[in-house]
Amino acid sequence: MSKENPVIAVVIPCYKVKGHVLDVIKRIPENAAYIFCVDDACPEQSGEFIKRACTDPRVQILRHDKNQGVGGAMVTGYEAALKTDADIVVKVDGDGQMPPEILPAFVAPIAAGLCDYTKGNRFYRPEDVRSMPRIRLFGNGLLSFVTKLSSGYWNSFDPNNGYTAIHTNVLRRLPLHKIARDYFFESDMLFRLNLLHAVVIDIPMQAVYANEISSLDIKSILWPFIRGHVRNFYKRVGYNYFLRDFHLASLELMLGIIFLLFGTFFGIAEWRADAAAHVTASAGTVMLSALPVILGFQMLLSFLQFDIQSVPRFAIHQGLPAEKT
Numbered sequence: 001m002s003k004e005n006p007v008i009a010v011v012i013p014c015y016k017v018k019g020h021v022l023d024v025i026k027r028i029p030e031n032a033a034y035i036f037c038v039d040d041a042c043p044e045q046s047g048e049f050i051k052r053a054c055t056d057p058r059v060q061i062l063r064h065d066k067n068q069g070v071g072g073a074m075v076t077g078y079e080a081a082l083k084t085d086a087d088i089v090v091k092v093d094g095d096g097q098m099p100p101e102i103l104p105a106f107v108a109p110i111a112a113g114l115c116d117y118t119k120g121n122r123f124y125r126p127e128d129v130r131s132m133p134r135i136r137l138f139g140n141g142l143l144s145f146v147t148k149l150s151s152g153y154w155n156s157f158d159p160n161n162g163y164t165a166i167h168t169n170v171l172r173r174l175p176l177h178k179i180a181r182d183y184f185f186e187s188d189m190l191f192r193l194n195l196l197h198a199v200v201i202d203i204p205m206q207a208v209y210a211n212e213i214s215s216l217d218i219k220s221i222l223w224p225f226i227r228g229h230v231r232n233f234y235k236r237v238g239y240n241y242f243l244r245d246f247h248l249a250s251l252e253l254m255l256g257i258i259f260l261l262f263g264t265f266f267g268i269a270e271w272r273a274d275a276a277a278h279v280t281a282s283a284g285t286v287m288l289s290a291l292p293v294i295l296g297f298q299m300l301l302s303f304l305q306f307d308i309q310s311v312p313r314f315a316i317h318q319g320l321p322a323e324k325t
Contacts (some may be wrong), residue, residue, distance in 0.1 A: 022050070024100055
């Protein structure tokens with residue numbers, strides 16, 4: 001891959017984006033060699049619409065007979081891109097919220113060997129968030145913290161931002177068949193990338209909100225999101241701290257949990273026994289309960305500090321052989 005001229009493929013998941021997708025395609029820079037539009041069983045028949053109305057020779061239409069979600073559409077697009085000579089694959093939504101003109105900013109750090117994966121961050125600059133509702137800021141902040149825990153990318157924010165780019169050498173090593181097919185796709189990608197120790201960089205961007213129609217139902221995805229993050233956290237910690245390697249932080253995590261649980265349950269049991277007997281707990285009993293809790297909390301904080309400092313910092317795609325699928 002040439003640092004100056006990498007071969008770029010763009011994947012556009014298409015679901016209820018008929019009113020915006022042609023403009024998005026038109027604005028994609030000319031240096032993108034391939035554009036894969038994935039019709040995810042769109043009720044507007046976006047694939048057929050693009051085929052009739054778009055004359056861009058770079059465009060290829062991929063269709064799903066059954067709706068699979070944004071993750072399913074992206075996996076189909078990724079698999080198609082991996083069959084080409086593309087070096088970098090960029091995801092751009094078809095609803096017009098992601099300016100295609102800034103695509104080079106997502107490609108440049110990967111081409112320069114600084115990272116393996118880039119993603120947008122709508123909260124990077126203060127001027128970009130002033131017009132956002134406070135509930136959106138609070139929700140994204142909370143979601144970002146949870147994603148940091150589950151993915152291990154403590155230096156990343158705005159985890160559900162769908163404007164991304166990835167080097168194909170890294171993409172080939174992701175288990176695409178295991179990645180979430182729904183709106184958890186972006187968060188699950190970060191978890192999978194961390195297991196490869198890939199480097200992720202945020203790209204400042206400003207989202208464009210117009211009259212696009214969102215198919216996102218918060219109530220229907222809340223529990224799957226919680227379950228997915230909890231599952232990924234335990235898998236990441238298990239793989240990185242106990243299966244692949246064993247650190248001092250691994251010991252701190254185990255002892256921290258043991259001490260914290262012992263102190264908590266012992267304290268509750270003693271408090272109930274003393275309350276039933278109408279006596280005051282002795283200083284020794286209080287210390288025997290409080291000290292393990294304090295030590296356990298300190299050990300968990302130490303583990304967390306180690307985890308934050310362990311964010312991958314060296315891009316891996318240059319050292320991977322460019323295998324073709």
